[in-house]
Amino acid sequence: MMTLKIGGATVNQIPFDWKNNSENIIQAIEEAKRQQIKILCLPELCVTGYGCEDMFLSDWLSERAKHEIDKFINYTADITISVGLPIRIGNTTYNGACVISNKKILGVTLKQNLANDGVHYEPRWFEPWQPGKVVEIYIGSEVVQAGDLIYHAEGISFGFEICEDGWRKTRRPGYRLKERGVQLILNPSASHFAMGKSLLRESEVVMDGSRMFNCVYLFTNLLGNEAGRMIYDGDIIIAQKGKLLAVNERFSFKSYNVLSCQVDFSNPQHSETITLTDSKDKNEELSKTLALALFDYMRKSKSRGYVLSLSGGADSSICAIFVAEMVQRGVKELGAEAFTKALSLEKPIAHWKDAVSQILACAYQGTKNSSDTTLHAAKTLADSIGARFHQWTIDDEVNSYTKKIENTIGRSLTWDTDDITLQNIQARSRSPIIWMLANINRAVLLTTSNRSEGDVGYATMDGDTSGSLAPIAGLSKVFILQWLRWAEKTLGYAGLAPVNNLQPTAELRPLERNQTDEADLMPYPLLAEIEHHAIFQRKSPLQVFDSLKGQHDPTALKGYIKKFFRLWTINQWKRERIAPSFHLDDLNVDPRTWCRFPILSSGFSEELMLLDNTV
Ligand SMILES: Nc1ncnc2c1ncn2[C@@H]1O[C@H](COP(=O)(O)OP(=O)(O)OC[C@H]2O[C@@H]([n+]3cccc(C(=O)O)c3)[C@H](O)[C@@H]2O)[C@@H](O)[C@H]1O
Numbered sequence: 001m002m003t004l005k006i007g008g009a010t011v012n013q014i015p016f017d018w019k020n021n022s023e024n025i026i027q028a029i030e031e032a033k034r035q036q037i038k039i040l041c042l043p044e045l046c047v048t049g050y051g052c053e054d055m056f057l058s059d060w061l062s063e064r065a066k067h068e069i070d071k072f073i074n075y076t077a078d079i080t081i082s083v084g085l086p087i088r089i090g091n092t093t094y095n096g097a098c099v100i101s102n103k104k105i106l107g108v109t110l111k112q113n114l115a116n117d118g119v120h121y122e123p124r125w126f127e128p129w130q131p132g133k134v135v136e137i138y139i140g141s142e143v144v145q146a147g148d149l150i151y152h153a154e155g156i157s158f159g160f161e162i163c164e165d166g167w168r169k170t171r172r173p174g175y176r177l178k179e180r181g182v183q184l185i186l187n188p189s190a191s192h193f194a195m196g197k198s199l200l201r202e203s204e205v206v207m208d209g210s211r212m213f214n215c216v217y218l219f220t221n222l223l224g225n226e227a228g229r230m231i232y233d234g235d236i237i238i239a240q241k242g243k244l245l246a247v248n249e250r251f252s253f254k255s256y257n258v259l260s261c262q263v264d265f266s267n268p269q270h271s272e273t274i275t276l277t278d279s280k281d282k283n284e285e286l287s288k289t290l291a292l293a294l295f296d297y298m299r300k301s302k303s304r305g306y307v308l309s310l311s312g313g314a315d316s317s318i319c320a321i322f323v324a325e326m327v328q329r330g331v332k333e334l335g336a337e338a339f340t341k342a343l344s345l346e347k348p349i350a351h352w353k354d355a356v357s358q359i360l361a362c363a364y365q366g367t368k369n370s371s372d373t374t375l376h377a378a379k380t381l382a383d384s385i386g387a388r389f390h391q392w393t394i395d396d397e398v399n400s401y402t403k404k405i406e407n408t409i410g411r412s413l414t415w416d417t418d419d420i421t422l423q424n425i426q427a428r429s430r431s432p433i434i435w436m437l438a439n440i441n442r443a444v445l446l447t448t449s450n451r452s453e454g455d456v457g458y459a460t461m462d463g464d465t466s467g468s469l470a471p472i473a474g475l476s477k478v479f480i481l482q483w484l485r486w487a488e489k490t491l492g493y494a495g496l497a498p499v500n501n502l503q504p505t506a507e508l509r510p511l512e513r514n515q516t517d518e519a520d521l522m523p524y525p526l527l528a529e530i531e532h533h534a535i536f537q538r539k540s541p542l543q544v545f546d547s548l549k550g551q552h553d554p555t556a557l558k559g560y561i562k563k564f565f566r567l568w569t570i571n572q573w574k575r576e577r578i579a580p581s582f583h584l585d586d587l588n589v590d591p592r593t594w595c596r597f598p599i600l601s602s603g604f605s606e607e608l609m610l611l612d613n614t615v
């Protein structure tokens with residue numbers, strides 16, 4: 001019988017913040033030793049952070065990272081650990097996992113399959129390692145083996161699949177590790193959060209891996225909003241020969257978490273199993289991930305809080321709720337004192353709303369086109385979560401700009417001739433003053449742009465797109481609306497009731513014109529369907545039509561598809577200018593992390609003609 005306590009540690013890192021990163025790693029090792037773990041896996045590139053981007057191409061970064069290894073060695077008496085760092089050989093950078101056992105470096109495994117989809121651009125920085133190849137490198141004055149290695153320590157043999165290695169079904173290093181008799185595969189990861197992805201990891205990477213390679217499989221992810229956009233959920237998963245042994249509670253606000261499991265390598269039935277409490281519900285996952293993302297963004301950007309132009313509509317309201325969630329979840333896990341300290345809040349807090357009031361300032365900026373209903377919704381919501389609520393009108397500014405331009409061009413602007421101009425000047429007049437509030441508060445201005453608006457450019461540039469962080473730019477309007485209803489009921493945000501009774505409207509035209517988003521655009525559920533086919537599945541206009549025609553009136557559908565492609569095309573420049581956004585699911589239109597499209601193009605002119613000509 002061969003039993004061993006193994007574990008994973010997730011850490012909340014910051015790109016090349018050596019002090020933060022090494023402290024987290026060392027504290028995790030110390031905790032692992034307290035839990036009597038013998039083999040501890042830490043995440044991919046945890047020494048530098050995964051998000052160093054082009055710094056990985058420098059000569060100094062990987063050299064500097066190697067110095068940190070010296071520090072960790074001192075903490076490895078009686079334990080075997082692996083930490084991730086970039087390894088530069090000649091002019092080439094590789095992505096490595098360094099194994100240190102009982103104060104000795106055993107080797108560095110180099111990643112064989114690089115992630116190059118969606119938010120990942122690894123081939124820009126790293127070269128893949130060739131299976132079977134081993135070389136010698138220096139770490140300090142020591143000569144160390146690097147490449148495709150297996151290790152013998154603590155009485156067992158083990159090897160690695162480094163993140164993407166485990167996702168490439170036919171090219172997994174695990175096949176060869178199995179032939180080499182490995183009993184344990186470690187998977188140190190930097191696997192970005194996307195709703196529903198944890199279940200996929202669990203089944204396809206970990207459980208399938210442990211079954212196919214007849215081994216124990218240990219997966220460890222990074223934690224938190226490391227570098228601005230991607231969020232890591234801190235997943236740790238352990239399975240043995242197809243049986244799930246342990247998963248941790250994800251999205252911790254702590255700097256590190258350790259999960260251990262006593263494994264019987266000869267008989268899975270005798271291995272420890274840990275009761276699963278982590279919820280994989282998408283709505284729940286989303287509130288946890290955004291809560292943590294906003295917490296990390298605030299503390300890592302050293303901002304004093306958030307400012308929000310709160311209309312009482314769905315988009316700005318959901319942003320307010322996520323700040324409340326950040327506070328509620330953070331205070332619950334860390335305690336009021338540690339939470340206050342982490343965010344450098346000025347005053348102590350007796351209740352979570354005391355923290356919201358220090359962090360979040362909202363402003364309702366009415367015009368003569370705004371309704372009492374939205375003002376009431378905004379105020380009710382802000383009061384219900386303890387946010388500071390300001391209220392003013394921007395009619396003076398709108399009138400002043402309008403008069404000036406009318407005098408200059410020598411005619412009046414009317415709703416019949418200047419509809420878009422008159423709408424946009426209102427959205428833009430809200431921008432300078434809300435930025436002022438952000439400057440005064442030294443806070444981050446949240447922009448409320450969502451993905452559906454991003455698809456079709458339904459937002460005023462430098463107006464309601466103003467802001468430096470776009471928390472919901474990855475979410476579709478359909479998802480946002482259902483999430484808000486869920487949050488009112490399940491999370492108990494009673495202050496959302498008036499928000500959930502509203503129909504989405506920009507309130508930019510005179511009230512008697514009854515402006516609604518869906519009348520301006522198309523029904524949001526249909527927009528989401530067209531987006532799915534056109535953008536996610538990259539279908540041509542005709543292919544989108546063929547996919548959807550059974551379910552909708554063909555003439556109306558054609559019109560909507562044409563509108564979608566036309567607006568999608570002319571608004572690429574706008575998507576390029578939306579503030580940095582979080583990556584939240586596998587459909588994203590952010591050109592910097594997911595979906596690239598030319599700013600100037602044919603606008604699908606031929607393809608739309610083909611659609612027109614089809615019956
Ligand atoms: N290819 C290109 N490259 C660079 N710039 C380009 C461009 N095409 C147009 N432009 C520029 O873009 C300008 C037009 O963009 P922009 O001024 O933003 O305005 P635009 O996209 O024309 O209109 C804004 C739309 O968003 C809606 N909206 C606004 C505000 C809030 C809400 C809401 O839901 O609450 C909705 C509004 O109803 C309207 O349909 C043009 O004047 C031109 O300067």
Ligand SMILES: Nc1ncnc2c1ncn2[C@@H]1O[C@H](COP(=O)(O)OP(=O)(O)OP(=O)(O)O)[C@@H](O)[C@H]1O
Nearest residue numbers: 309310311313314315316364365448464504505506
């Ligand atoms: N009266 C207002 N006061 C303050 N901010 C406003 C006002 N009207 C619009 N805004 C800002 O402009 C943004 C864009 O408006 P938009 O209508 O797209 O979103 P929303 O009002 O939050 O939601 P919905 O589209 O469901 O009405 C708002 O989220 C808000 O930040």
Ligand SMILES: NC(=O)CC[C@H](N)C(=O)O
Nearest residue numbers: 115163164167190191192
């Ligand atoms: N860092 C990586 O290799 C990540 C790739 C992997 N496909 C994931 O998203 O989880």
